[in-house]
Amino acid sequence: MNIFFSLNGNNVEVDVPVRTTLADCLRHGLFKTGTHVACEHGVCGACTVIVDGDAVRSCLMLAVQAEGCEVTTVEGLTPEVGLSALQSAFHKHHALQCGFCTPGFLTTAHALLTDEPNASKDRIREVLSGNLCRCTGYINIIEAVYEARTAYAKFGQ
Amino acid sequence: MKLPDFEYVAPASADQVVKLLASRLGEAKVIAGGQSLLPTMAYRLAQPALLIDLKNLAELNRIVVEPTGVVLGARTRWRDIEDSEELKTGHPLLKEAIIHVAHAQVRNRGTVGGSLAHADPASEMPCIAVTCGAEILVLGSNGERLIKAEDLFVGPLMTSLAEDELILEVRLPAWPADRRWAFKEFARRTGDFALAGVAVFYDLNEQNLACNVRIGVAGAGSCPLRLTNAERALNGQLVNEQTIQAAAMAASEQVEPLSDLHASAAYRKSLVGTLLKRALEEALNRNRLDCQRG
Numbered sequence A: 001m002n003i004f005f006s007l008n009g010n011n012v013e014v015d016v017p018v019r020t021t022l023a024d025c026l027r028h029g030l031f032k033t034g035t036h037v038a039c040e041h042g043v044c045g046a047c048t049v050i051v052d053g054d055a056v057r058s059c060l061m062l063a064v065q066a067e068g069c070e071v072t073t074v075e076g077l078t079p080e081v082g083l084s085a086l087q088s089a090f091h092k093h094h095a096l097q098c099g100f101c102t103p104g105f106l107t108t109a110h111a112l113l114t115d116e117p118n119a120s121k122d123r124i125r126e127v128l129s130g131n132l133c134r135c136t137g138y139i140n141i142i143e144a145v146y147e148a149r150t151a152y153a154k155f156g157q
Numbered sequence B: 001m002k003l004p005d006f007e008y009v010a011p012a013s014a015d016q017v018v019k020l021l022a023s024r025l026g027e028a029k030v031i032a033g034g035q036s037l038l039p040t041m042a043y044r045l046a047q048p049a050l051l052i053d054l055k056n057l058a059e060l061n062r063i064v065v066e067p068t069g070v071v072l073g074a075r076t077r078w079r080d081i082e083d084s085e086e087l088k089t090g091h092p093l094l095k096e097a098i099i100h101v102a103h104a105q106v107r108n109r110g111t112v113g114g115s116l117a118h119a120d121p122a123s124e125m126p127c128i129a130v131t132c133g134a135e136i137l138v139l140g141s142n143g144e145r146l147i148k149a150e151d152l153f154v155g156p157l158m159t160s161l162a163e164d165e166l167i168l169e170v171r172l173p174a175w176p177a178d179r180r181w182a183f184k185e186f187a188r189r190t191g192d193f194a195l196a197g198v199a200v201f202y203d204l205n206e207q208n209l210a211c212n213v214r215i216g217v218a219g220a221g222s223c224p225l226r227l228t229n230a231e232r233a234l235n236g237q238l239v240n241e242q243t244i245q246a247a248a249m250a251a252s253e254q255v256e257p258l259s260d261l262h263a264s265a266a267y268r269k270s271l272v273g274t275l276l277k278r279a280l281e282e283a284l285n286r287n288r289l290d291c292q293r294g
Helices: A022-029 A085-092 A102-115 A121-128 A139-152 B014-023 B037-042 B078-083 B086-090 B092-098 B112-118 B124-132 B228-234 B241-254 B265-285 B288-293
Strands: A002-007 A010-015 A048-051 A054-057 A070-072 B007-009 B028-031 B050-053 B063-066 B069-073 B135-140 B143-148 B153-155 B166-173 B180-186 B196-204 B210-218
Touching: A010 A022, A022 A048, A048 A102, A054 A102, A085 A102, A085 A139, A102 A121, A102 A139, A121 A139, B014 B028, B014 B050, B014 B135, B014 B166, B028 B037, B037 B112, B063 B086, B069 B112, B078 B092, B086 B092, B092 B124, B092 B180, B092 B196, B112 B124, B112 B166, B124 B166, B124 B196, B124 B210, B180 B265, B196 B265, B210 B228, B210 B241, B228 B241, B241 B265
Parallel strands: A002 A070, B007 B050, B028 B050
Antiparallel strands: A002 A010, A048 A054, A048 A070, B063 B069, B069 B166, B135 B143, B135 B166, B180 B196, B196 B210
């Protein structure tokens, strides 16, 4: 089935079998392998991408359901030059080790801070609870997301 | 596993959905958010030959709060309920229950209709529907019909829906402003399926005695269940330490859960009693200001 959607700001067209998840479509159809596939049944969050502003599990979405949507993957969070505020904060706070879960955390955090730039640590912890990390013990991830808030704070608020 | 093969269609109307369901009886499944259906298919517990996507049925995406009650279209997402200002006073129990559903990413896609059709006995929405005496409007080849929540759920992952029926909306009775309520759930990790969950509400009459007591439980049987013995222990009574204790004991005794990998039957029985006790204590202490703040 031919699908048209917007990926990281660019219109894309891809032809995939209908049973293809959005995760597999992004990775194998569009070669955006930043999105990682781990549990494939919706509990680990490694596959998280942003669809129309909402963080979603791309392993629990069919590619065809992304028709006409705006999809942002971790690749879309990287600026032309240097690192984004979230990426810098993750680097500073040593919020990744193997990095496998990291794209899922970045997309989830980006969607959260875009909507709630004043999110408390408790709120950050609550929203990030849908992402599993085997390496870091989470504390550094929370600290990094908390610090990145200032970059998302709306002007004048 | 990767998903099995299937055909896919995204019709433009509820009537077309029903026609498709009727034309492929037993072989077709409706998909909305897919947060329960896709994992079920990934585990090969379901292998529908045809998926009918509701994405074009915008009319199913609505929340209406009126003096007569609350209407949730089948495509209403948990996220929409979380974001709804109207539901803070329109149905605070629903709002509280829904924040316990899975995790934020799942709540951005999962829907009310999907949860009711999936009928997991540990899920929050079926428990709320049964506790509140909700009615579910469905459309089939023979037209529309209303199903009482207690008649919808017949077993674990089993409903009384015919194979050609589509859930359109769920209707909850109106919520009085000074109602006392609470929702308590326990899972070993945030976001896991509840080992047990309890929803409770009651009103106070002129003598300050409890009336209209409704207590529902999730995860302690093959369907969500009303704990009628516990309700009887409270109806017409002053809600205090003794009556709460009596209600909690009645609840523990009434449920007949199974033992499984996650908890024994004895543990679940005890858990239901504890959750009800905590829920009633919270409801008792919820003052009028809290009710309005939601």
